[in-house]
Amino acid sequence: MSRPRSIAIVLASSLLLGGSVGAAAQGRTLTLMTHDSFYLPDGVIESFEAAHDVDVKLLPAGDAGTMVNQAILTVDRPLADVLYGVDNTFLSRALAADIFEPYQSPELAAVPVDLRSDPEGRVTPIDVADVCLNLDRSAFDVGGLPVPARLEDLADPALAGQLVVENPATSSPGLAFLLATIAYFGEDPESGWTAFWSDLRANEVTVTSGWEEAYYGQFSGGTGEGSLPIVVSYASSPAAEVLFGPDPEAHESPTLAIDVGCFRQIEFAGILRGTDEPELAGALIDYLLSPEVQAELPLAMYVYPARQDVPLPAVFEQHALVPSAPLSLDPAVIDAGREGWIREWTDIVLR
């Protein structure tokens, strides 16, 4: 009986020891709080560490909303120095809670003005992700379905029971698509977004709780295992299908992102108020916005760089979509309207 107990004691004490050894290694550290989808290739963070003689710790904190809410709750004792990944749907809540220190990055000159959503410069735009409709090519090329040319076409009986969307209450692309319809149709009770969604419901739209269930579970294109040929996903998804497909050099992706009802999500970084290392934090934001890191973003996170002067990878040029006029809403309008819109949407589509 004593053997398992002593093994457990050894394990527990080595755990404690490991903790104290880690704390003993002194030196400057900078903590970067991110959402769970954050990723940069090996060496990118390391070269920042070497250049500034600092240890960068990553702190993934859930999806974008959960991360922002954690930062708001810990505003008096921040968990990190820099936060990356707050997007325009959560921006205004973060700004209202006053979690950021203003910072003007010298690299900002290379970023288009319309991405700089905060005039006071408390957050810095880093990347852009467009939520767009994706099609299963085979259903349209071979199956003969009519390719939707505008959002209204989704309510066309010819496309009845072909679309899967995510629940905006639980999914960030789902919310983006709802916002796109609000930006596109407006709020008129007769002809606005509510009327459109009533039509979509009549046209047998399928709803899932998250992107994974929609894309892998219901969508029929690419890696999807379902039977529905239209899904709300990202403008970059067809490029990802090729990258991860059997032939990374393929000429044609099995899926196609179309320039219909695209909503632009802009992701920002900011310095968390209360940091001990404001200068290093600023340097990290400059680095995220530098041409070398910006060029890595597309393949690392399937997003577009905020800078316009960096080349896109070939697979993006070839398969991903750059929407001509993505829809958007002001962050303050989104924050004020979100909960009411979601409740209305739930009543129209699900009840």
Added chain:
Amino acid sequence: MDRHRPALTRRWALLLALAPLAFLGLFFLWPVANILALGLAPGGHWEPGTVVDTWRQPFVLDIVLFTLALAGLSTLLTVLLGMPAAWVFARFDFPAKRVLRALTVVPFVLPTVVVGAAFLALLGPRSPINAVGELLFGANVPQVRLDGSVGAILLAHVFYNIAVIIRMVGGMWAHVDPRTEEAARMLGASPARAFREVTWPLLRPAVISAASIVFLFTVTSFGVVLLLGSPRDTTLEVEIYRQTAILLDLPTAAALTILQMSGVLVLLLASARAQERLSIQQRLRSASETVRRPRPGRERAIVAVVLAATLAFMVTPLLILVERSLAGPAGYGVDAYGALLGEDPRMRLTSAPWHAVVDSLTFAAATTLIAGTLGVLAAAVVGYRRGWLVRGLDALIMLPLGTSAVIVGFGFLVSLDTPPLDLRTSVLLIPIAHALIALPFVMRAVVPVIRSIDDHLREAAAVLGASPARTWREVDGPILARGALVGAGFAFAVSLGEFGATLFIARPDSITIPVAIFRLLGQPGASNFAAAMSLSVVLMVLTATAVLLIERLRGSGPQPF
């Protein structure tokens, strides 16, 4: 003879209860109280009126009714389907029994993302049923689909929780003297009547104990509801998560949490009271004494059917996972397993997936240590003493199972933020959170056994001149140790599979297997999907092995009877 003379003095009971109370106070009550206070007193002054206003909203009643109905139905189904298997495992000996029993725990620890994927594969548009339908009747045959329905949630709940019934009820059943029931049969009672009047009353406390755990698990079920249910089906847990993590509407979240926790508390107190009232002291037999090979003929057939049906139900989703892990773009192979050993930038993990295996095992060992120690202490108090204070302790230990993980997690953030207790980004938080969830299992495994220790044995020992200490060591100790081992197995397994709280506190330098699986599933690409499936199979094998090893230890202890 005084049936109610406690074997543990009040002073000792208080002393023993100290450690579990301190642990729960610091890592559960304090964090939860803090986050609730933020919701109830926004801006510093109390506004309890908003709680009542929230409760009055019509959507709250809808959610509460749906949550209760779903959990009640799930529990009922789990008990009904679990009892025959519990009986077979408790009473009969058959080939590969240990392995099969360990296997039943596997579903219990699989992360919801994995089970969701398996059930979608089984019940969704490309299920084997539909494949056969298409083969027979052509492509236009209507599809059978259970995904997105309450039926799918119920099936998944039974799949998850049936192990709790098989092991907790079966664990008690194995010690119930079969001769009493046999005597009733000799006297002419039908098998049904003999069970109802002889065995059932003896099992009832264990059934209530296990059923209340299943109820708690299903009433707070989160991933299964989101993954398999229709988006219409909102449970209290899903709504609390939404209000907290997505909307940061802490007043609404607090109102819903208070509703959830007080409901759970009422249930727990009622269940503890029922268990106490119904527990019957009996002469426990050693499990090896009560078990036998099924008699050829009808009995053997019944045992075979029960076993086959239970295993088919539990193993089919697991086999789907194995199949998925082996299916590559170029046919079947073990490529996905090789991929676990190396670093692949496309996986978006900071290190090779096998590191997650090492980390998971370390966390599970630490959890077993913490929850094992505290759980046995608590079980001793709850098992030996009676009264409302004891029922309170019992309910308190169970309460974390009925509390939303996101509430506890956000509570950690706003509570454990001052050195030396700034544990918010510490890796110690993982075994601590796991221990909160594992504690109830250890305690529930030990308490029913303690309660049914026959006082006659103690009295006999005392009459023969044994000191109280020796009596305890010789009579109670060995029985307790066995219960503790069952509990330890659960603690280890709970830690291996825990997902909701871990996702919240895992840091990139140490992630557990379920979190790694979740991350892999969130990345595009068939290779990442296959890697997630192969990691799930590794988790299955690890769990089964761990549980098997812990059960082996049972054999090496002293034989109590």
